[in-house]
Amino acid sequence: MATTDSGVTGPTRAQIPEKTLRADRWWLAPLTTFVVFFSFVVYATIRAFMGRDYYASPYLSPFYSPCLGDCVEGASDFGQPFQWWPLSAALIILIFPLGFRMTCYYYRKAYYRSFWLSPPACGVAEPHASYSGETRFPLILQNAHRWFWYAAVVVALILTFDTVLAFRNEDHEWGHMGLGTVLMLINIAFIWLYTLSCHSCRHIVGGRLRHFSKHPVRYKAWTFVSKLNQSHAKYAWYSLFSVAIVDLYVFLLATGTIEDLRFF
Template identity: 85%
Template sequence: MSTGVTGPGRAAIEARTLRTDRWWISPLVTFVVFSAFVVYATWRAFAGAYYYASPYLSPFYSPCLGDCVEGASDFGQPFAGFPLSAALIILIFPLGFRMTCYYYRKAYYRAFWLSPPACAVAEPHAKYSGETRFPLILQNIHRYFWYAAIVVALILSYDTVLAFRNEEREWGHMGLGTVLMLVNIVFIWLYTLSCHSCRHAVGGRLRHFSKHPVRYQLWTWVSKMNAHHARYAWISLFSVAFVDLYVYLLAKGTITDLRFF
């Protein structure tokens, strides 16, 4: 039996779409931006260098648990001797969180798999099984990656606090890198806490909100943030990459940090 747009009960329209607007712009922009980020992040993750410029640690390498440069490791180096870049030890968690994110699924399903490329536009695939089969059934572990993302966000918050120290580890420093890390961690938390899984964690499985006023208030706050989840997803993606680039340029000596005090 035919399925999808050719299934019984669907309008017999042979045209790919009747839309007259430029519907293809959104998936095209998503494809270009995501591809650029993947290329950049892959290069930086495997580089294994220029990720620490005291007191700034790149978020791609935090926490640094492998063979790290001096000053970059605040939690020890339990994976010392790891043959590849130290970033590869921990990137699986923030990457897994973003790749299984409900918004990112919609974005890359449309941009890369054309499933479907846009609303009211027929997809080129003859069959569709959703996320019920391997490998897409693994998307259901998103909630567990959210727990890991909370831990990562806490560690990045700790790194941001340390960014108020100077090279001698004395408090009272603030540079452009400190500001960038502050902006980044704010959007990291907004993206993490506006997640659908967070909304379920604080207010899910409740039969009566009236009996749980605290959780109801938390659910209300998360629900309001959830309406902007896509925006936070994009901004935090850019902020993470920008902070890493800034640290890279500092560590390489290409630029110097702008100091405020």
């Protein structure tokens, strides 16, 4: 609970007038995170509201998958139940991958430090006078992370399906492979690595067990996810970049700026 005596100026904290005694460039990491993450947010927002240039057969932008609104021909593999939706089709489904990332344990650390300066770095005083943790609105919504993980698994499965379809040509004939196919393969690999390395996934497969010896299958799954979890931060960033790169590639194809580099 928040009190008037909480925070870095509380009576139980060392009374150090300096913001920090660190002599290194501690500000470089949060600044870099701010610039990169803010750039992605701006780019993703623009693309999500554009509502066009998201499909270049056979490639569908991950920002618009599954395309359930009033989509261009060939982009809807699951029908258009929200055809009445007046805005961009991306706004129907982006809430799920966005919610998963925004509530992610690693991303919380990243944007708490870089955007809210809470704290900006280890050993650096934060400017906030009080601290309530994630017990109040809106941060209490962070507790929905596990439910967003379930949704993220569904989205990853759909993106996997899109990647399989990327082995077709523009006439939907199998046997095609282009640069877009390769980019989508890389992207879905990072998406799965990020999703399966999640802390919630680790708890789901191995949590609440009294004896691992009685659950050998879940123990092996927990061990596998635990190993992935060690690189969760890297997968978080790699998948963020790969999603943006695939969307940009599809956009350039759809606008006729470039042509797909085909291997066969």
